[in-house]
Amino acid sequence: MAINHDGYVINFLHGAIAEGPWDAPLLPAAFPGVKGESHLTDERKGRSLSCELFLEGLFTETAVVNTIETINAQTNKLTGTLYVQTDSITPYPKCTFLGYQEFDRFLDGATGRWVSRGRLSWRQRGLNN
Numbered sequence: 144m145a146i147n148h149d150g151y152v153i154n155f156l157h158g159a160i161a162e163g164p165w166d167a168p169l170l171p172a173a174f175p176g177v178k179g180e181s182h183l184t185d186e187r188k189g190r191s192l193s194c195e196l197f198l199e200g201l202f203t204e205t206a207v208v209n210t211i212e213t214i215n216a217q218t219n220k221l222t223g224t225l226y227v228q229t230d231s232i233t234p235y236p237k238c239t240f241l242g243y244q245e246f247d248r249f250l251d252g253a254t255g256r257w258v259s260r261g262r263l264s265w266r267q268r269g270l271n272n
Contacts, residue, residue: 145228146194146263148221148240153214153263156197160227160235163191165269188269192235194227196243198259204248207257211243214263218242225265237268 146153166188172181201207221240227233245261 147226147228148217148238148265149223151217151221153196156199157227157263158195159229160192160194160233163193165190186269190267192225192238192265192267193262196261196263198261199251199256200254201257201259204250204257207248207259211245211259211261214243225267235265235267237270238265239268240265 144157146157168185168188170183172183173179174181198207198210201210217240219239219241221238223236223238225235225238225240227235241264243261243263245259248257248259250256251258
């Protein structure tokens with residue numbers, strides 16, 4: 144299972160993409176002489192995407208730090224279609240990579256290797272903008 148964004152591949156264990164709701168601009172308005180409320184709307188805008196990522200099998204804590212720095216160096220540079228492979232490959236067009244946020248880091252006693260658990264985040268632009 145891999146994540147591919149603009150040809151940059153992240154090949155570690157990851158969860159499914161969590162899709163936030165599309166931003167739907169709505170401006171409630173009241174006009175003189177008109178009863179009730181009117182709504183000024185626009186096309187849907189962007190949404191947030193994220194998934195958990197497990198950086199596993201790294202021999203040193205320095206390797207964990209270097210891997211995180213390498214991934215985060217792509218922040219705001221990857222702006223095309225995101226492909227996420229689980230049982231199938233799902234494309235998410237018009238995505239900007241926002242980075243990796245680490246939740247915890249530990250030495251796996253069973254394997255003797257380092258693990259980092261965190262979240263990858265993106266912002267998907269509206270499909271019509």
